[in-house]
Amino acid sequence: xxxxxxxxxxxxxxxxxxxxxxxxxxxxxxxxxxxxxxxxxxxxxxxxxxxxxxxxxxxxxxxxxxxxxxxxxxxxxxxxxxxxxxxxxxxxxxxxxxxxxxxxxxxxxxxxxxxxxxxxxxxxxxxxxxxxxxxxxxxxxxxxxxxxxxxxxxxxxxxxxxxxxxxxxxxxxxxxxxxxxxxxxxxxxxxxxxxxxxxxxxxxxxxxxxxxxxxxxxxxxxxxxxxxxxxxxxxxxxxxxxxxxxxxxxxxxxxxxxxxxxxxxxxxxxxxxxxxxxxxxxxxxxxxxxxxxxxx
Amino acid sequence: xxxxxxxxxxxxxxxxxxxxxxxxxxxxxxxxxxxxxxxxxxxxxxxxxxxxxxxxxxxxxxxxxxxxxxxxxxxxxxxxxxxxxxxxxxxxxxxxxxxxxxxxxxxxxxxxxxxxxxxxxxxxxxxxxxxxxxxxxxxxxxxxxxxxxxxxxxxxxxxxxxxxxxxxxxxxxxxxxxxxxxxxxxxxxxxxxxxxxxxxxxxxxxxxxxxxxxxxxxxxxxxxxxxxxxxxxxxxxxxxxxxxxxxxxxxxxxxxxxxxxxxxxxxxxxxxxxxxxxxxxxxxxxxxxxxxxxxx
Numbered sequence: 080x081x082x083x084x085x086x087x088x089x090x091x092x093x094x095x096x097x098x099x100x101x102x103x104x105x106x107x108x109x110x111x112x113x114x115x116x117x118x119x120x121x122x123x124x125x126x127x128x129x130x131x132x133x134x135x136x137x138x139x140x141x142x143x144x145x146x147x148x149x150x151x152x153x154x155x156x157x158x159x160x161x162x163x164x165x166x167x168x169x170x171x172x173x174x175x176x177x178x179x180x181x182x183x184x185x186x187x188x189x190x191x192x193x194x195x196x197x198x199x200x201x202x203x204x205x206x207x208x209x210x211x212x213x214x215x216x217x218x219x220x221x222x223x224x225x226x227x228x229x230x231x232x233x234x235x236x237x238x239x240x241x242x243x244x245x246x247x248x249x250x251x252x253x254x255x256x257x258x259x260x261x262x263x264x265x266x267x268x269x270x271x272x273x274x275x276x277x278x279x280x281x282x283x284x285x286x287x288x289x290x291x292x293x294x295x296x297x298x299x300x301x302x303x304x305x306x307x308x309x310x311x312x313x314x315x316x317x318x319x320x321x322x323x324x325x326x327x328x329x330x331x332x333x334x335x336x337x338x339x340x341x342x343x344x345x346x347x348x349x350x351x352x353x354x355x356x357x358x359x360x361x362x363x364x365x366x367x368x369x370x371x372x373x374x375x
Numbered sequence: 376x377x378x379x380x381x382x383x384x385x386x387x388x389x390x391x392x393x394x395x396x397x398x399x400x401x402x403x404x405x406x407x408x409x410x411x412x413x414x415x416x417x418x419x420x421x422x423x424x425x426x427x428x429x430x431x432x433x434x435x436x437x438x439x440x441x442x443x444x445x446x447x448x449x450x451x452x453x454x455x456x457x458x459x460x461x462x463x464x465x466x467x468x469x470x471x472x473x474x475x476x477x478x479x480x481x482x483x484x485x486x487x488x489x490x491x492x493x494x495x496x497x498x499x500x501x502x503x504x505x506x507x508x509x510x511x512x513x514x515x516x517x518x519x520x521x522x523x524x525x526x527x528x529x530x531x532x533x534x535x536x537x538x539x540x541x542x543x544x545x546x547x548x549x550x551x552x553x554x555x556x557x558x559x560x561x562x563x564x565x566x567x568x569x570x571x572x573x574x575x576x577x578x579x580x581x582x583x584x585x586x587x588x589x590x591x592x593x594x595x596x597x598x599x600x601x602x603x604x605x606x607x608x609x610x611x612x613x614x615x616x617x618x619x620x621x622x623x624x625x626x627x628x629x630x631x632x633x634x635x636x637x638x639x640x641x642x643x644x645x646x647x648x649x650x651x652x653x654x655x656x657x658x659x660x661x662x663x664x665x666x667x668x669x670x671x
Contacts, residue, residue, distance in 0.1 A: 113646065128645050137645070249624045249633075311637065318614035319624065328545045328615065337545075341607065341643035348639070349424050349433070350409065350631040 083198075087191050087272055088144045088169045092125075094189065094279030095142040095171050099127045101283035102140065102175070105290060106132045110139070119331035120147035126336040129175075130343070134182075134294060137343035138175035141336050143168070150194050151329035153322050158197065158263060166194035168330075170202075171279060172323060174340035175286075180306035181293040183208035183255070184313060185286050186340070188323060189275040200271045201262040202278060203237070204285060205245050207255030207313060209306045210358060211366040215288050216256050220372035222285055223259050230274040234373070237261045242369040247316055253367040254316050305359050307346035314345050379494075383487050383568055384440045384465045388421075390485065390575030391438040391467050395423045397579035398436065398471070401586060402428045406435075415627035416443035422632040425471075426639070430478075430590060433639035434471035437632050439464070446490050447625035449618050454493065454559060462490040464626075466498075467575060468619065470636035471582075476602035477589040479504035479551070480609060481582050482636070484619060485571040496567045497558040498574060499533070500581065501541045503551030503609060505602045506654060507662040511584050512552050516668035518581055519555050526570040530669070533557045538665040543612055549663040550612050601655050603642035610641050 103109050110127035117123045124143030129135040150166040170190030177184065189202035206219055220238070227234035241260035246253055259278075264271050317324045317340050327337035353359030399405050406423035413419045420439030425431040446462040466486030473480065485498035502515055516534070523530035537556035542549055555574075560567050613620045613636050623633035649655030 111645075130645050137643070139645070249630045307640070314610060314641075315614060315634075318611060319621075334545045335646040338611075338643065339645055343644070344603070344640065344642050345610075346640050347433070347634065347637035349407075349426050349435070349635055 083268060084144075084167055084169065084191070084193060090272060090276050091144075091169055091171050091189065091191075091279075092142055094276055095125065095127070095140055097280055098140050098171070098173060098187075098282050101287075102129060102135065102138070106134050108132065113336070115333045115336065117143075117145040117147070117332065120145055122146050124333065124336060126333070126339060128339060132178070134177060134179075134290070136176050136178040137339075138173070138177075139336075139339040140171065140173040141339065142171050143332070143336070145169070145330070145332070147330060151326055153325040153329055154192065154194075158194075158199070160195050160197065164194045166192060168192050172340075173282075176310070176342045177290070177294070179294055179296065180209045180298050180302040181296040183211070183289050183293075184310070184342075185289070187278070187282055189279050190323075191272075191275075198265060198268070199262070200264040200275050202275050203241055203244070203258060203260035204278065204282070205241055205255050205258035205260070206286075206289065207309075208289070208366070209309050209362065210293075210302065211256060211362060212289075212292060215292055216366070217372050217375050218288055219256075219258070219285060222281070224373040226277060226281055227259065230277060231270070232259075232261070232274060234259070238373070239369075245316065247312060247320070249319075250312065250315070252312070252363060253369060254312065256366055256372070257369060304346070305353070307342075307344055308348055308351065309362070310342040310345040311347045313342060317341070379564060380440075380463055380465065380487070380489060386568060386572050387440075387465055387467050387485065387487075387575075388438055390572055391421065391423070391436055393576055394436045394467070394469060394483075394578050397583075398425060398431065398434070402430050404428065409632070411629045411632060413439075413441040413443070413628065416441055418442050420629065420632060422629070422635060424635060428474070430473060430475075430586070432472050432474035433635075434469065434473075435632075435635040436467065436469035437635065438467050439628070439632070441465070441626070441628070443626060447622050449621040449625055450488065450490075454490075454495070456491050456493065460490045462488060464488050468636075469578075472606070472638045473586070473590070475590055475592065476505045476594050476598040477592045479507075479585050479589075480606070480638075481585070483574070483578055485575050486619075487568075487571075494561060494564070495558070496560040496571050498571050499537055499540070499554060499556035500574065500578070501537055501551050501554035501556065502582075502585065503605075504585070504662070505605050505658065506589075506598065507552060507658060508585075508588060511588055512662070513668050513671050514584055515552075515554070515581060518577070520669040522573060522577055523555065526573060527566070528555075528557070528570060530555070534669070535665075541612065543608060543616070545615075546608065546611070548608070548659060549665060550608065552662055552668070553665060600642065601649070603638075603640055604644055604647065605658070606638040606641040607643045609638060613637070
């Protein structure tokens with residue numbers, strides 16, 4: 080088991096390198112790197128952060144590999160393990176908040192757990208546009224479908240799990256235009272590892288059409304205000320519902336690395352709605368309704 | 376019981392009127408009012424909101440009186456009731472985010488519950504300065520001590536409960552400079568009601584020294600940036616830990632009324648700390664450490 084975990088950690092480190100190289104290349108200036116120790120157990124992590132950049136207003140890609148004495152309750156959903164089971168967890172996670180409101184916020188995560196006599200992989204990617212472009216969304220979903228099919232995953236199942244997971248019940252609203260989400264994946268360990276690392280390596284190709292297609296589009300105060308307003312929904316999801324965030328906070332992980340997912344600036348307006356029929360209204364009225372994008 | 380609840384609701388409505396009149400007077404323009412029905416049960420509420428004002432950048436004072444078929448789990452902490460117990464809840468809650476960073480954010484809440492064969496009051500007030508003024512904090516705590524003593528409440532107990540409750544474990548940091556907090560208060564119903572309504576009526580006197588003493592102080596980009604940065608801690612507390620917020624979201628209350636507590640604008644910076652020895656550093660290094668302010 081131990082050597083498995085080590086090789087998975089090594090593979091995940093390479094995924095972090097691959098993604099960080101892409102994000103560096105787009106931004107044109109390198110990340111800030113912080114190494115940290117897991118104070119509540121063994122292991123630690125490496126955070127790579129961009130802040131106040133030309134393209135990335137704030138974001139980061141984290142690697143962590145920790146061992147602890149008691150698996151937090153947030154990780155116990157759907158898994159039959161007693162509270163207090165020792166565990167090993169390793170993963171790569173990223174959230175990027177671009178400066179230009181026409182470039183979507185993106186999130187990706189791959190993870191591997193061992194606890195008791197069980198092991199499993201999890202992860203996913205989902206995209207949160209402010210000013211969505213239909214063809215880009217279709218391209219994103221088609222690419223994910225291709226990736227799933229290549230690795231023997233049921234795309235429809237993972238896509239629907241994403242729609243269910245990245246949902247704000249108190250707003251009755253999807254967080255974004257979806258993607259894929261999977262948890263408790265445990266078929267063949269080598270096959271599962273290949274799938275999650277393939278997702279990690281695919282990240283630049285999955286995200287780049289959104290970046291390339293929108294980064295030079297002009298925007299003004301109206302678009303920036305709308306981005307800040309929508310970012311507050313992202314905050315609400317991550318702090319109220321996201322299992323990864325709650326796992327991190329409950330396990331005593333490094334707060335600054337966990338909350339690198341928070342946007343640089345977010346706005347709340349009381350009972351505000353965009354004008355009917357506006358580009359901003361179409362985001363929620365049209366695009367944030369789960370559908371079969373890959374089949375369009 | 377029913378007539379008790381009705382008279383408590385009527386008393387709470389008057390508290391809302393009293394506080395709203397004060398907030399109107401300071402702002403110079405009246406609140407926006409929204410009445411809402413509790414869709415998941417019976418009853419509803421009245422939200423009074425100020426937004427984009429000269430003094431109040433965003434805030435509101437809510438009244439609600441609802442009845443539901445199943446008390447949410449967030450209200451069950453420390454109370455021996457089976458999940459799914461029918462309940463009645465009424466309360467007044469307010470959060471005010473002033474525009475000037477030198478005026479503290481303030482929160483107050485009073486509430487009354489009936490569930491099964493039990494009834495109880497709860498509530499509290501706590502103050503969250505960005506640029507704290509020592510004498511104002513001492514005055515606030517002394518006034519709360521006087522209020523508690525007048526109504527036979529143990530101030531030290533309620534003050535320490537406040538320090539424990541308004542605390543961010545993941546930051547190892549107090550949310551503000553404290554106040555009082557109490558839950559499951561059930562001695563004599565008339566006496567308890569008199570105490571919580573007295574707290575409500577005292578609100579203008581408790582908050583006004585902070586407003587009057589600081590609202591005309593000059594501030595610049597540095598102070599505003601620091602306020603936005605600190606407000607993100609307020610968001611973290613309310614969305615991750617606050618039982619009132621979670622009760623509201625879990626019970627299916629009106630989201631816009633529950634989340635009126637969110638600041639108009641909040642900033643997250645990665646691993647940022649104010650320069651050592653600065654006024655901003657003194658907030659966390661000195662003021663956000665619980666102590667016997669009333670005894671100073």
